[in-house]
Amino acid sequence: MIPKRKKPSRLMASMEGRVNDLGGTFIASSSEINHSFEVSLEKVQPDPAQARKRFDENALRDLASSLSEHGQLMPILVRPNPEKRGHWIVVAGERRWRAAAQAGIKTLLAIERTSQHQVASLIENIQREDLSLLEEARGIKELIALNGWSQREAAKHLSKSVSDLNGMLGVLKLPTSFVESVLKSEHPLPRNLLIELARVQDTKKQNQFFALALTGNLTIQKIRNGLRLVAEQPEKALHQKKPPRVATLAKIFAKWESIEPGTLKEKDRVELKRIARSILKRLEEGN
Numbered sequence: 001m002i003p004k005r006k007k008p009s010r011l012m013a014s015m016e017g018r019v020n021d022l023g024g025t026f027i028a029s030s031s032e033i034n035h036s037f038e039v040s041l042e043k044v045q046p047d048p049a050q051a052r053k054r055f056d057e058n059a060l061r062d063l064a065s066s067l068s069e070h071g072q073l074m075p076i077l078v079r080p081n082p083e084k085r086g087h088w089i090v091v092a093g094e095r096r097w098r099a100a101a102q103a104g105i106k107t108l109l110a111i112e113r114t115s116q117h118q119v120a121s122l123i124e125n126i127q128r129e130d131l132s133l134l135e136e137a138r139g140i141k142e143l144i145a146l147n148g149w150s151q152r153e154a155a156k157h158l159s160k161s162v163s164d165l166n167g168m169l170g171v172l173k174l175p176t177s178f179v180e181s182v183l184k185s186e187h188p189l190p191r192n193l194l195i196e197l198a199r200v201q202d203t204k205k206q207n208q209f210f211a212l213a214l215t216g217n218l219t220i221q222k223i224r225n226g227l228r229l230v231a232e233q234p235e236k237a238l239h240q241k242k243p244p245r246v247a248t249l250a251k252i253f254a255k256w257e258s259i260e261p262g263t264l265k266e267k268d269r270v271e272l273k274r275i276a277r278s279i280l281k282r283l284e285e286g287n
Contacts, residue, residue, distance in 0.1 A: 038110075044090060045081065047090055047091065054132075065103070068105070072109055074091065078091055132183070137168045141169060167172065168195065171195060181214055196223050200223065202227070208226070260287070
């Protein structure tokens with residue numbers, strides 16, 4: 001008696017249909033990406049070096065609902081766990097892995113990715129709009145250290161300009177206390193505002209900007225206006241007029257003595273009395 005062939009799982013049957021739709025297109029044997037396979041969620045763990053540290057719980061619930069209703073539309077990328085044979089570490093797709101666990105799904109489709117898995121993981125996260133600038137910058141810094149890249153090489157691998165990359169990495173120089181406050185703040189700061197803040201060299205001004213930023217009242221224009229005022233102050237000090245000399249005041253007084261008191265208007269008398277009182281007061285202060 002010929003044993004009955006075991007039917008593939010619904011997940012694999014779905015994937016088989018998609019593969020058939022591709023016709024004669026195959027992955028070359030020299031490709032860095034292998035064919036997909038089914039993996040148990042219990043044998044997969046997140047990457048501790050993952051750039052993303054926070055996950056929106058509401059978004060995960062929505063994704064879990066979508067996976068339950070429509071199934072998995074895209075495999076996750078994994079690499080072998082060097083410490084546990086037969087187990088895997090997520091390279092890209094941790095949100096799908098977490099959502100599948102919430103939905104009670106036991107297996108996922110996966111593709112093994114061993115070459116430059118750190119780059120693949122970071123790029124997958126960068127392509128999602130909810131990855132914060134701080135998380136992205138930290139991930140890039142780790143990549144540079146891990147691969148021994150120059151900033152120019154990192155920019156090329158991540159398809160960014162060198163100036164953009166420099167600006168992002170500059171954010172990591174901001175004080176830790178401020179960075180933590182930003183992550184917890186009710187007023188999320190735009191990426192370009194954080195980059196502009198990191199470029200401020202004046203510590204006193206930077207602290208003033210920090211306070212405005214955390215209340216949601218800071219703009220790039222305010223930063224630039226504030227820095228321009230600081231730059232203009234020394235310039236104004238150089239051109240500030242010196243107080244008049246006593247000889248100059250004496251000449252003015254001599255001209256006033258030649259004026260007939262009867263020709264003065266009442267408002268002029270009031271103003272001259274005020275000036276006289278001010279001069280006497282200043283003289284008394286000097287004693």
